[in-house]
Amino acid sequence: MRQKLWKRLSRFLEVYLMKKYLETAISNALKTLDLLDIKGYKVEVPPEGFGDYSTNVAFFVSKRMRMSPLKAAEVIGEKLLSDPRVERISVDGPGFINIILSQEAFSEALFQTLNNRYYWRIKRPAAQKNIQIEFASVNPTGPFTVGHGRQAVIGDILAEVMRARGLHVEKEMYLNDAGRQIQLLGESVWIRYQQLLGKKVELEDTHYQGGYLVEMAEELIKEVGETYLDRSEKETRRFFRDYVLDRMVQTMKASMDKLGVSFDSFFSERTLVESGAVDRVLKTLRDKGLVTDRDGAVWFKVSAFEDESDKVLVRSDGTFTYFMTDIAYHLNKFERGFDYVIDIWGADHLGHIPRMRAAMKALGIPESFFNVMVHQYVNLKKGNEIVKMSTRRGEFYTLDELMEIVGVDATRYFFAMFDPDTHMLFDIDLARTKSAENPVFYVQYAHARICSIFRNAVEKGICHSTAEDVDYSLLQSDEERKLIREITSFPEVLERVAGDYKVSRITNFLEELASCFHIFYNKHKVIDRNHMKMSEARVGLCMVIKNLLADGLALLGVSAPESM
């Protein structure tokens, strides 16, 4: 039996993906025409009514074949027709070849995806790469804002996708726990502490104004009372800095936990300074003659490598700039053996990129090593008002508040669904209304619906456990063929995400899959006692869809409820 053979083979072979298969078929056809070097053509899904797949290859070969695209399409189409999986072709428009695949081709594809649940994973990649993605790295001076949520979700999902594509990926958060901002943060709490205990001291403009620091000071008073009202300034400063820092880091880790983001490592800027790693890098740069001393500060010659002005590494008061420690940090990453790193930064870090690139060049690190993915800001809308974020002024919605209001599923899904380049507008009131407006429900509902079908199937005694004897070629309707085509396209979606980092392709895919399913569901009955053969085949189809919805949502870190 044919399906038994597939099942045996499918353990060893890559799953038969219809589009990939056609690409090979076209390439073979070109070979017979001595046109193998032609590149750039595509196989894609045509508009409704033009067949299963289409290719624009004729436009690319017409010149070489010295005929019109239309004529070339006919010649190539004729060759494709000899393929047993190709049932019909037609040449339309200015020269598109539209292809209809045989029913056999569809049932084979479905059968194989049914028997290889993780057919979209790559087990053995061509080249094993060691990659690090760094995100959600900030001054631990205040709770995470929704902007950090956006990059955390993107980074987390991207790591999952790259792992599914067979790459080794580590997720890291960098803690900027050494700089002057931390000092200011400590002072801010110290002042709040004194104010609460009746002293007349005021915050300055450079201090952090957020109310969360008042709360922290209140809690501190409960813990230590008035002990720090009359200690030495030096001791007090250090105490407040360390206390606040520890509290902030705990809070931030808790937020990430809540968001479902786990890190493989946390890296402290302070350890970099204290270990002398920063001094070493500075010396290296100095030995290479790439630093200058001017106005009491130490400058790095960015202009020797990039079209940018030189930047300060060591301030005139002797402290390191963020730029300085970041160079040491990236050298450290390189020395840890990563093939390349991807830093996910907000748009406000744009200016940091050229100078970092210059520093990498100065240290002889290969150009492909340092990669930055920039995402645009998240704007929040409340009522008719756009709320701008500012950590310093203490005006923001925190990530925790957002998760509290809309839930973790919606938070993650929402951040995943927008292209990182868009200045997304997060409508708080809209998100607050827990209703169908949220696309996450649409996808989850499709999953729950299938689960419900299965409960019904069990009651009626229909199951898919004897998959080999099921006749999947019964699934001939447009809706069913479209679903199968959709299913086989998922590996390509992930491949593209791993390439261009646009995780929104996954939500787009899931919404499309869910939509195809809902349409199918409304038109066809899955469980039908009068048509047991058909029911079995449809249960198989639904099983693949259910797995894919669940696995796709899992990739996003969103739950897939069995009932809603």
Add this chain to the structure above:
RNA sequence: GCGCCCGUGGCUCAACGGAUAGAGCAUCGGACUUCUAAUCCGAGGGUUGCAGGUUCGAUUCCUGCCGGGCGCACCA
């Protein structure tokens, strides 16, 4: 001023250089004695910011404008 990103129905967003630019929300009208109506079907709504260029073909690529965001720190 210079650099990066973005301008797509009323709103939020899609669209691998392809065919008739798609969804959702909002508006209007239909579909539950049948596996969950958080669904489906239909209608209206667009010169894809403007002007050129490249080509068989441009929302997509190039150039110039216009509008918005961000950056051009001894902040991070």
